[in-house]
Amino acid sequence: EVQLVESGGGLVQPGRSLKLSCAASGFTFSNYYMAWVRQAPKKGLEWVATISTSGSRTYYPDSVKGRFTISRDNAKSSLYLQMNSLKSEDTATYYCARHRAGITPYYFDYWGQGVMVTVSS
Amino acid sequence: EIVLTQSPTTIAASPGEKVTITCRASSSVSYMYWYQQKSGASPKLWIYDTSKLASGVPNRFSGSGSGTSYSLTINTMETEDAATYYCQQWSSTPPTFTFGSGTKLEIK
Secondary structure: OOEEEEEOOEEEOOOOOEEEEEEEEOOOHHHOOEEEEEEOOOOOEEEEEEEOOOOOOEEOOOOOOOOEEEEEEHHHOEEEEEEOOOOHHHOEEEEEEEEOOOOOOOOEEEEOOOEEEEEOO | OOOEEEEOOEEEEOOOOOEEEEEEEOOOOOOOEEEEEOOOOOOEEEEEOOOEEOOOOOOOEEEEEEOOEEEEEEOOOOHHHOEEEEEEEEEEOOEEEEEOOOEEEEEO
8 A cells, every 4th residue: 555654744934944854665766757736724735855766856846946955765655745944834734655657747646734934933 | 727617616416426527727727636535535536647546536537538628527427526626737947836616516
């Protein structure tokens, strides 16, 4: 059974940093592109970052580019999101998600339960 | 950047009723993907490659469309189908993933 378990969320002040982790199990982690998707309270879904199988390629929307860094440790089947210079608008539930199998990521076929990040003074 | 516009924003349907949710893209896309999210839960992949049902999705659901217009249809609404549905598309250069704003489906 595919499982994605996020951790590391919490309350953080504007301008500070936070690092999220996602522990994956139930599949060969190194074979899949992985991603982070967030959802602000009572709002829709927003893609935040994607990383290739080896970690050599990363992709971000303009809203987080230069502030967030996605990374992975295939030996530990773990995904990370380093978030710097946090803003109030980064307040959201952050989901770890697996991209579909194959070299083209297209969509997200499994999601974690999410972890809440609140940016407030 | 391709923008996805979903309609309606909210819809209420009675059990047994047919329901259609529309997703329009600002430019032509090759495929559309749909997710179901129930209150307090994570999103679930529901439909992929425009019309293929994800594992475990009841066959009262269907997806269709092409170009800039796509839809998710429930042939006969059931109470368990109450949820928010999101469409999503993928652009390749550079890879970006865009979601629609969601359609909240309620039971009447």
